[in-house]
Structure formats: structure tokens, C-alpha cells
Amino acid sequence: MGQKEAIFMLENNNAVLAVVDPVYPGTALRPGSSGSEVARMQTYLNGLRDAKYPTLNRLVVDGRYGSATASTVMQYQVINRLSMDGVIGHDTWNAIVSDYNATIGGSADTYPGIPLRPGDRSQDVRHMQGRLNEVARIYTGINTQTVDGAYGNNMTNAVRRFQRQFSLSADGILGKDTWNKIVSVHNAMQAGNPTHVTTQYPGVPLRVGSTGDYVRFVQSYLNGISGRPLLTVDGNYGQNTTRAVGLFQATAGLPVDGVVGSATWAALIPAFNATL
Numbered sequence: 001m002g003q004k005e006a007i008f009m010l011e012n013n014n015a016v017l018a019v020v021d022p023v024y025p026g027t028a029l030r031p032g033s034s035g036s037e038v039a040r041m042q043t044y045l046n047g048l049r050d051a052k053y054p055t056l057n058r059l060v061v062d063g064r065y066g067s068a069t070a071s072t073v074m075q076y077q078v079i080n081r082l083s084m085d086g087v088i089g090h091d092t093w094n095a096i097v098s099d100y101n102a103t104i105g106g107s108a109d110t111y112p113g114i115p116l117r118p119g120d121r122s123q124d125v126r127h128m129q130g131r132l133n134e135v136a137r138i139y140t141g142i143n144t145q146t147v148d149g150a151y152g153n154n155m156t157n158a159v160r161r162f163q164r165q166f167s168l169s170a171d172g173i174l175g176k177d178t179w180n181k182i183v184s185v186h187n188a189m190q191a192g193n194p195t196h197v198t199t200q201y202p203g204v205p206l207r208v209g210s211t212g213d214y215v216r217f218v219q220s221y222l223n224g225i226s227g228r229p230l231l232t233v234d235g236n237y238g239q240n241t242t243r244a245v246g247l248f249q250a251t252a253g254l255p256v257d258g259v260v261g262s263a264t265w266a267a268l269i270p271a272f273n274a275t276l
Helices: 036-051 066-077 090-103 123-135 151-165 176-190 213-226 240-250 262-273
Strands: 005-011 014-020
Touching: 005 213, 014 240, 036 066, 036 123, 066 090, 123 151, 123 176, 123 262, 151 176, 151 213, 213 262, 240 262
Parallel strands: none
Antiparallel strands: 005 014
16 A cells, blocks of 8 residues: 556657556466456556557456456557566556556556455455555544455455445445545545545434444544543443443533434534534
8 A cells, every 4th residue: 555666658659757556466467367456457458448549359347367358468568569478467567557547547546447345355455454544543433454455354344334434335345436435535534624424323222232333433423522532432332432422412402311312313423523
């Protein structure tokens, strides 16, 4: 995450400095390879076909490196005077990525073309783990995780907790809408204008003994409103959370019972958003 490489590429016989982002994953992509990195190359080759190289064969973006992908890669290699082997090694990766970024505009934040899901392992997963960790600095209901490129339970939980706070389908899968929203929320944070949450009321009151994501959100929002970490964000609704809810209710002019019902929830969300 955050790594870039600069190379010189030929454009109209002139050497142009180009940015390689995302960087080469370290392992060549070849027939039999699969995953989001293959899908990214298929997406990029299709984009370059439409914008620059109309003779390239269009590919199905499925993340599977078959004969059709190898054939289009060889076409690209011939056009750009690369070793024609149908394999995306370091030089071909750099050429495709820098060409796409210069022609169309892309980066590691560009959706790779297929969803990321539990069990996946790639630099795209690693990149989004980093993005989610950065987002979790403000939206602390999202758990942080080790940035290791492996889509396990921690990644699934973080994605689902992000989705629930931004009105996305909470399936724990990182599809195009979720990918683009994570990038958007991250960019807004970087610009100093954090995105408001739109977390929906869970449908039942939260009280002592409640557990789960929505308790985490309550704890996170109360910490944000107070301006300091009064509560441990652990998803367990205990006496400390009850007291903090009661204090919020008193401040908001609500009946003080320490329970987060629909009225308290309706006051909590805008109060948190006002701190962003």
C-alpha cells in the first residue's frame, strides 16, 4: 500500500516519465493464474483497447488467465516491443499499468474488475486492508487488521462494519460499490472533510447484554462525541456503555434510561456526524 514505481515509456517516440501504481505484485501472471491481479490486467487491457489499441482482442474480466488473456497480452507485447511470451512479468506489468495510468487514469485505488472475498490473497487485498485501517482512525467501529494481503475473518468483519455505516449491502464482500466507497471515504478524510455516516437503526433497542456491530457503532460514536475514548469499542454493552448512553441522553434532552432505542439512535447519528 502506498508504493509506486516510476519508469520511462515511449509516447510518440518521446521518453515520458510514467507512474506504476499499483506496483508489480512480485510473481508473474501466466496461464493458470487467477485472482484480482489477473482481473486488473484484463480490465486495463480492455480500457487500452478502447482508448488506444483497437486491434487488441476484448477480454472477459473474470480473473482467470486463460488462452484468450495470453493472446491479448502477446498482442500488447508486440505493439510495445516487449518480449512476446504471453506472460505478465515485471516489464509487461509496468508497461500495461503505466500505459493505462497515463492514458485513462488509474492507481492502486482503481477497482480491479472482480470482487475481493474471503479466502483471497493479493496485493489488492493488502491495499484495501491499509485503506480500511486508515478509515478506522475516525470510524472506530471498524476493527483494525494486519496488512498481510490475506482476506480472512478480520477483513470480512472490517468490510461488513464499513458497509453498515455507509448504507451498503453488509455482505462482507468487497465488490465495486464497497471498493469505491472505501476509496471515497478515505479521500474525503485526507481532504479534511470526513464523510457522514448513514448507519441505520438495527430495529431493536440496544441495552445491557447486547453485543455485535451496532454496539460497536454506539461505543464509537459516543467516543467521537465526547472527544476522547471513554469506552472500549468491543461490541459488548455493559455498565460503562449504559452510563455513557445515559449521559448522552441527558445532554440531548431525551428520557434517561441507558438504552439505545430508535429516538436515541436518531439523535446519536447526527451528533456524531457533527464532530466530523
